[in-house]
Amino acid sequence: MTDLQQTEQVFKNIEGALAAVGSSLKDVIRSRVFIPYLEHKHPILDVIAKRYRGILPVSTIVSGPLGNPDFKIEIEVQWKSRAFTLISLMWP
Numbered sequence: 178m179t180d181l182q183q184t185e186q187v188f189k190n191i192e193g194a195l196a197a198v199g200s201s202l203k204d205v206i207r208s209r210v211f212i213p214y215l216e217h218k219h220p221i222l223d224v225i226a227k228r229y230r231g232i233l234p235v236s237t238i239v240s241g242p243l244g245n246p247d248f249k250i251e252i253e254v255q256w257k258s259r260a261f262t263l264i265s266l267m268w269p
Contacts, residue, residue: 180217183249184224191254202228204256208236211251215240221250 178186188202195201208229212221218238225236234254243251 178249180212180249181220181224184221187250187252188224188228191252195254195256198258200256200258203232204258205229205232205234205254206257207255208234209253210236210238211243211253212238212240212249213243217249 192202195204208225210221210225212218218240222238229236243249
């Protein structure tokens with residue numbers, strides 16, 4: 178999978194997990210993006226900007242080795258649940 182394909186898949190995974198608990202990307206308040214190579218950030222950031230358009234969570238991008246050499250991206254999100262608690266999810 179390319180960087181873009183993995184980024185899209187990660188967002189699909191996150192959206193599915195959020196939907197399972199009655200939430201959506203609109204509830205995301207913080208996002209941390211982990212990529213192995215900082216020079217690959219621009220296409221990934223384009224996807225992130227498209228997915229978060231109008232939501233604008235606090236976002237950080239970090240570059241460093243990931244848990245598996247096949248991973249091109251990991252995203253951790255925190256969102257506001259209906260009970261107003263913060264929950265974290267990391268999805269490679």
